[in-house]
Amino acid sequence: MDIILIAAITMDGYIARRSDEIISWSKDLKLFKEQTMSYPVIMGSNTAKTLAVELKGREQIVVQRNDNPKEILAELDVEKCFIIGGGRTYTKFAPFLTHLYITPHPIIFGKGIQLFPTLKKEISLKFIQKIIVAETDGVFQFQYKVIR
Numbered sequence: 001m002d003i004i005l006i007a008a009i010t011m012d013g014y015i016a017r018r019s020d021e022i023i024s025w026s027k028d029l030k031l032f033k034e035q036t037m038s039y040p041v042i043m044g045s046n047t048a049k050t051l052a053v054e055l056k057g058r059e060q061i062v063v064q065r066n067d068n069p070k071e072i073l074a075e076l077d078v079e080k081c082f083i084i085g086g087g088r089t090y091t092k093f094a095p096f097l098t099h100l101y102i103t104p105h106p107i108i109f110g111k112g113i114q115l116f117p118t119l120k121k122e123i124s125l126k127f128i129q130k131i132i133v134a135e136t137d138g139v140f141q142f143q144y145k146v147i148r
């Protein structure tokens with residue numbers, strides 16, 4: 001199964017200013033919908049509270065601090081699933097990721113919630129492709145495969 005992290009990030013690697021921020025600066029919501037449609041989306045409880053859009057047509061799995069990521073993934077019988085945030089949840093699922101879909105945005109926060117706030121082990125990536133999100137604004141999604 002492909003386990004795909006999908007995130008909009010700032011140029012300095014943040015996904016939000018605060019854990020209760022409703023993300024309004026992301027320009028990749030249309031692409032997010034296309035890519036995740038019909039697949040399970042896994043998120044943390046903070047993200048579940050701050051969703052800017054309804055995630056119709058997708059099984060939504062909200063994880064809490066005591067949930068075991070391996071067990072959650074083992075229950076899925078699908079070709080792919082998406083880890084949609086936030087930082088704590090990206091970190092929790094980091095050892096299991098097969099792909100990263102990252103969309104850097106031309107904005108800098110200086111502080112906030114990092115993509116991986118407490119990552120223990122480096123992740124090596126191989127570039128796959130770039131997808132245009134908003135070309136005139138310089139927003140592209142970069143897709144990588146995780147090398148284990």
Ligand SMILES: NC(=O)c1ccc[n+]([C@@H]2O[C@H](COP(=O)([O-])OP(=O)(O)OC[C@H]3O[C@@H](n4cnc5c(N)ncnc54)[C@H](OP(=O)(O)O)[C@@H]3O)[C@@H](O)[C@H]2O)c1
Pocket residue numbers: 006007008009014015016017018019020021022023026043044045046047048050063064065066084085086087088089090113
């Ligand atoms: N830019 C993007 O693409 C993007 C995508 C998704 C989300 N976001 C943003 O990310 C932010 C949320 O990220 P987040 O990292 O705060 O939350 P999160 O990953 O969405 O949810 C928090 C998770 O961490 C657990 N947790 C809370 N306190 C903990 C603790 N002390 N020790 C261990 N686990 C703990 C929670 O479990 P409990 O339920 O048990 O507390 C929950 O599973 C929001 O602002 C959201 O808008 C951005």
